[in-house]
Amino acid sequence: MSELAIKHAVEQPGYFHSFAIRAGEKTLALIRFAGGFGVLCQQIGSEIIRRPFYFRLLIDQMLVIGVQSFVLVAVTALATGSVMALQFGLGLQKFGGTLYVPKIVSLAIAREMGPVFTSLLVAGRIGSGIAAEVASMKVTQQIDAIRALGTSPIQRIVIPRVLASMIALPILTLFADFISVFGAMIVCSTQLAIPPAFFVSKIFETLRIVDLSTGMAKTFVFAFFISVTACWKGLNTEGGTQGVGNSTTWVVVTSSIFIMVSDFFLTKFFFLTVFPKY
Amino acid sequence: MQRSGIALDIKNLHKSFGNKVVHRGVSFQLYWNEILGLLGGSGSGKSLILRSIIGLEKPDQGEIIFDGKDLSQMGERELFPIRARISYVFQNGALFDSLSVEDNLAYPLREHTRLSEKEILEKVNEVLATVDMTGSNELFPAELSGGMQKRAGLARATISSPEIILFDEPTAGLDPINTHRLVRNIKSVKSRGTTGIFVTHDLPAAFEICHRIAILRQGQIYTVDTVDNIRNSKDPFVHAFIRGDEDGSGQEPQP
Numbered sequence: 001m002s003e004l005a006i007k008h009a010v011e012q013p014g015y016f017h018s019f020a021i022r023a024g025e026k027t028l029a030l031i032r033f034a035g036g037f038g039v040l041c042q043q044i045g046s047e048i049i050r051r052p053f054y055f056r057l058l059i060d061q062m063l064v065i066g067v068q069s070f071v072l073v074a075v076t077a078l079a080t081g082s083v084m085a086l087q088f089g090l091g092l093q094k095f096g097g098t099l100y101v102p103k104i105v106s107l108a109i110a111r112e113m114g115p116v117f118t119s120l121l122v123a124g125r126i127g128s129g130i131a132a133e134v135a136s137m138k139v140t141q142q143i144d145a146i147r148a149l150g151t152s153p154i155q156r157i158v159i160p161r162v163l164a165s166m167i168a169l170p171i172l173t174l175f176a177d178f179i180s181v182f183g184a185m186i187v188c189s190t191q192l193a194i195p196p197a198f199f200v201s202k203i204f205e206t207l208r209i210v211d212l213s214t215g216m217a218k219t220f221v222f223a224f225f226i227s228v229t230a231c232w233k234g235l236n237t238e239g240g241t242q243g244v245g246n247s248t249t250w251v252v253v254t255s256s257i258f259i260m261v262s263d264f265f266l267t268k269f270f271f272l273t274v275f276p277k278y
Numbered sequence: 279m280q281r282s283g284i285a286l287d288i289k290n291l292h293k294s295f296g297n298k299v300v301h302r303g304v305s306f307q308l309y310w311n312e313i314l315g316l317l318g319g320s321g322s323g324k325s326l327i328l329r330s331i332i333g334l335e336k337p338d339q340g341e342i343i344f345d346g347k348d349l350s351q352m353g354e355r356e357l358f359p360i361r362a363r364i365s366y367v368f369q370n371g372a373l374f375d376s377l378s379v380e381d382n383l384a385y386p387l388r389e390h391t392r393l394s395e396k397e398i399l400e401k402v403n404e405v406l407a408t409v410d411m412t413g414s415n416e417l418f419p420a421e422l423s424g425g426m427q428k429r430a431g432l433a434r435a436t437i438s439s440p441e442i443i444l445f446d447e448p449t450a451g452l453d454p455i456n457t458h459r460l461v462r463n464i465k466s467v468k469s470r471g472t473t474g475i476f477v478t479h480d481l482p483a484a485f486e487i488c489h490r491i492a493i494l495r496q497g498q499i500y501t502v503d504t505v506d507n508i509r510n511s512k513d514p515f516v517h518a519f520i521r522g523d524e525d526g527s528g529q530e531p532q533p
Binding site: 140142145146148151152 | 329332333334354357358359360361362365366368369370372373374375385386389390434
């Protein structure tokens with residue numbers, strides 16, 4: 001900011017005043033979210049061990065989250081794998097490194113692209129879905145009705161969604177990894193003249209269980225965060241239908257940021273703890 | 279066995295939301311086998327009293343005595359068995375969107391009883407008949423009219439034969455025919471010796487259903503009396519309130 005601009009801003013008390021208010025509001029909202037998230041985690045921990053356990057609701061949610069997201073994840077994974085193979089292939093062709101494409105692509109998919117892309121898609125589709133559904137239940141007093149009928153919204157609403165997300169997302173990620181690699185193999189075969197047999201042999205040579213499992217481990221964390229955030233926001237929605245819309249957007253944005261930022265730290269964590277042993 | 283005496287004793291309830299003080303010492307008693315009407319201006323905190331009784335809101339101060347226990351001091355888990363004994367009829371029915379009418383009605387029975395599915399279905403059909411909704415079992419809330427949703431909500435609240443029923447403006451937003459039908463359904467519930475609190479703005483319905491009427495004003499119970507005494511009251515506020523005189527300060531003062 002230039003000196004003149006700073007002088008101009010300082011001379012306008014309204015600018016700094018409104019900036020300070022907005023910054024304060026954002027900070028308070030963040031603290032409120034952190035506290036609410038923590039309390040909800042504590043409630044999940046204490047309610048998950050109590051009866052009844054709504055197994056049927058868990059299955060229903062797994063169908064909603066897992067099965068209904070499958071096509072979306074499959075198409076995206078196929079496209080991602082294909083594009084990665086094409087980009088790496090054409091890029092490395094200049095240096096005569098085309099044969100490294102299967103190794104690079106499969107590692108990138110298993111460790112990063114599969115988990116992160118699948119989680120972002122699930123955050124968009126399922127995170128928003130959970131937030132919208134729970135928020136609608138909140139504003140139409142269905143959450144109150146669950147409580148008034150002597151049952152727990154944590155047990156009926158939150159726990160099935162959190163568990164279903166934590167089960168479905170790693171499985172979806174595994175599918176996404178395979179489909180991405182398949183897409184990459186097709187592109188390598190048709191565009192880069194790498195035979196499928198060579199591609200598969202290189203993948204078996206490169207990929208280890210730990211690459212897949214660390215990728216899937218990340219999705220446990222992402223799934224927990226997406227689902228708990230969506231439930232928390234849904235349960236705390238106010239302001240009618242506009243509030244439902246705001247909650248939905250907020251959950252998608254917050255979850256996406258969390259996925260991208262925490263992915264770095266999780267990757268660093270795995271590089272420090274798991275990968276040196278292999 | 280017909281019970282007598284005090285069913286609910288509300289003592290000195292206080293509740294504020296930020297700077298807005300809603301209750302400033304609400305006290306009244308609900309007796310067994312009576313329906314107590316709770317009237318008051320918009321925003322006077324009538325529904326809040328019902329929500330406090332069932333534990334959906336915690337009062338800042340005061341006691342809600344039921345069966346010798348103070349409900350206001352109970353935690354969420356402790357309230358579960360109480361909520362099986364005190365049911366709540368929500369203003370818009372608050373039916374679960376994802377469940378059919380049958381599953382909505384069966385919900386409290388599946389949660390709190392050991393009845394078989396056959397017995398539950400019999401009970402559901404029996405209660406649906408009492409609210410003129412025979413054959414609506416498979417319909418979903420979105421397929422019901424507003425009046426039917428409220429009647430289904432009433433059916434869900436009464437199906438487990440609770441000891442006390444809290445009615446939160448059940449006739450709000452209904453046309454005269456549906457209002458009449460719902461009032462008839464509630465009177466049918468009343469004829470079984472039901473105890474309850476009936477929050478409403480619908481004076482004819484209150485006069486028809488209730489044994490006594492309490493009027494809430496400025497965060498306190500202004501008066502509690504029999505329907506006839508309220509109807510013929512000479513008190514300027516009560517007189518103005520039940521006649522809807524704008525200059526009678528029937529409305530809550532605006533902050």
